[in-house]
Structures are given as C-alpha cells and as structure tokens.
Amino acid sequence: MIYLWIASLIWAFSFGLIKGELTGLPSSYVAMVRMALALLAFVPFFRPTDLKDKQTLQLFAIGMIQFGLMYILYIHAYKYLAAHEVALFTITTPFFVTLLHDLLEKKLNQFSLWMVLVCITGSAIIKYTEMARMDFWLGFAILQLANLCFAFGQVVYKRMFANKHVDQKEAFVPMYFGALCITVLATWAQVDLATVSPTARQWWVLLYLGLLPSGLCFFLWNKGAVVVRAGSLA
Incomplete structure (x- = not known):
C-alpha cells in the first residue's frame, strides 16, 4: 500500500505543473517526451531473456493503453478543464478499476461500486455550477477515456503478475516502449515539430x-x- 501512497503524493503536485508550465505544447508531444524519459530511466534494468516473447508483447500492449493513450487523452483534457477540475475528475478511475476487475472475474462487488459512485456524485455536486459549459463536458469526456485506459492497464497488469515472483522493473521497459511508440505516432500525425520550441523552464x-x-x-x-485487493486499489 505504501507504493500507492507515495505515487499519489507525487502525482498530487503535477496537476498544476502541466496546466501552468506546459501551456502551448501539444499534448501528444508532452506525452512523447515524458514516455521517452521514463523509458530511458528503466532501460538499465532490462534483461530480455527474463521475459517470454508473449509476455513482452502483452506488456507492450498494456503500456500503449495504460500510459501512452492515457497520457495523450489526459494532457489534452487540460485544454478544456482547469487543473483542479482534472484532479477532481480523475476520481472516476476507481469506478473503472472496480468495474473492469469485476467483469474479468465475472462477479459484481456491489458495495465497492456504491462507494465509488458516492465519491463521483460528490464531485459532480461540487462542480455543479460549471456543468453548463460545453467545453467542460468535452474535457470531462476526454478525461474519462483517459481514466478508463489507466484503469484497464492496472487491472490487466495485476492479473498478469499476481502470484508471480518476477522483477517488475524489467516489465516496464516494454511497457514504456509501447507507450512511446503510440505517442510518437500521435505526434507525427498531429504536430509540426518545427513549430514546437519548449523553453528552458519547460x-x-x-x-x-x-x-x-x-x-x-x-x-x-x-x-x-x-x-493489494482490487477494492483497495480503487
């Protein structure tokens, strides 16, 4: 559980940075750079012989969805939502985690679903005054797709490595490579790199x-x- 708390604490300080410091940079470009740096950080831990070909391909696909596609959508949502709105509406991710886990296990944990729905309803009430904005709903929809991608990846990853004693640092190289590939393709299709010039601060x-x-x-x-259990993860 400590791993989840540490990650959540660090993420809490990143919302404002994206909205405040990276305005003007294409979302796919930002996602591409972040995934390239993440990949470089984990390359030293990679041992190709420790992963089967099937596992490598599965991890590649998970990374494309959980990190790559999620980041493209997530960062794009900042175009329509304020940083605090993005932070608030990531609260739907637990709903997707619980739902996807239950669907894969072919069961339904009604208590977990109700608790998650209560949290989502509370968030909606807080932002009720903003709901008339069309760009609000567009940003909300984009962010929900990002949340779904992130939830899908972590649920499938959990099932893949449950009860297996492996060095998970190695698993993240094909995952980050998959994420990098899809963000590179998105950047190539959408962005004229000649017009992108991040400042030193950026x-x-x-x-x-x-x-x-x-x-x-x-x-x-x-x-x-x-x-951890799926309920705790959510």
Missing part, C-alpha cells in the same frame, strides 16, 4: 515529470496494484 518541467510522476510513479503504482 524542459526542466518535462524532465521532472518524465522521471518522477511518469517513470517512478507508474512503476510504484503498478507494483502496488499487484499486492
């Missing part, structure tokens, strides 16, 4: 976000996800 922010909230915290979160 590069420092990207370095921090890539190594800590992305590189370290994603590892801590998934590692913690393996050892």
Whole structure:
C-alpha cells in the first residue's frame, strides 16, 4: 500500500505543473517526451531473456493503453478543464478499476461500486455550477477515456503478475516502449515539430515529470496494484 501512497503524493503536485508550465505544447508531444524519459530511466534494468516473447508483447500492449493513450487523452483534457477540475475528475478511475476487475472475474462487488459512485456524485455536486459549459463536458469526456485506459492497464497488469515472483522493473521497459511508440505516432500525425520550441523552464518541467510522476510513479503504482485487493486499489 505504501507504493500507492507515495505515487499519489507525487502525482498530487503535477496537476498544476502541466496546466501552468506546459501551456502551448501539444499534448501528444508532452506525452512523447515524458514516455521517452521514463523509458530511458528503466532501460538499465532490462534483461530480455527474463521475459517470454508473449509476455513482452502483452506488456507492450498494456503500456500503449495504460500510459501512452492515457497520457495523450489526459494532457489534452487540460485544454478544456482547469487543473483542479482534472484532479477532481480523475476520481472516476476507481469506478473503472472496480468495474473492469469485476467483469474479468465475472462477479459484481456491489458495495465497492456504491462507494465509488458516492465519491463521483460528490464531485459532480461540487462542480455543479460549471456543468453548463460545453467545453467542460468535452474535457470531462476526454478525461474519462483517459481514466478508463489507466484503469484497464492496472487491472490487466495485476492479473498478469499476481502470484508471480518476477522483477517488475524489467516489465516496464516494454511497457514504456509501447507507450512511446503510440505517442510518437500521435505526434507525427498531429504536430509540426518545427513549430514546437519548449523553453528552458519547460524542459526542466518535462524532465521532472518524465522521471518522477511518469517513470517512478507508474512503476510504484503498478507494483502496488499487484499486492493489494482490487477494492483497495480503487
């Protein structure tokens, strides 16, 4: 559980940085840089012979969805939502975690679902006055897709490594590589790199976000996800 708490604490300070410091940079470009830095941080731990080909491909796919696609959507949501709104509406992620876990286990934990729905309802009440804004709903929808991607990845990863004694640091190289691939493709399709010129300050922010909230915290979160129950994870 300590892994989840550490990751959550570090993430709590990243919302304002994205909205305040990286305004003007394309979301796919920011996601690409963060995933590249996260990958570089974990490459030294990789031992190709310790993972089967099937496992490597599965991890590649999980990384594409949980980190790559999630980040593209998540960062894009900042275009329509304030930083505190993004932080608030990530609260729906536990609902998706609980729902996906129960669907895969072919059972339904009604208590966990009700508790999550209570939290979501509370968040909606807090932001009730903003609900007339069309860009609010667009940002909310984009963020929910990001939450779904993140929830899917952690649930599948948990099932993959449950009761297995493996060095999970090695698993994150194919995951971060998968995330990098999809963010590179998105950047190539959407961004004219000749027009993107981060400032020195923005590069420092990207370095921090890539190594800590992305590189370290994603590892801590998934590692913690393996050892706790789905209800605690949510």
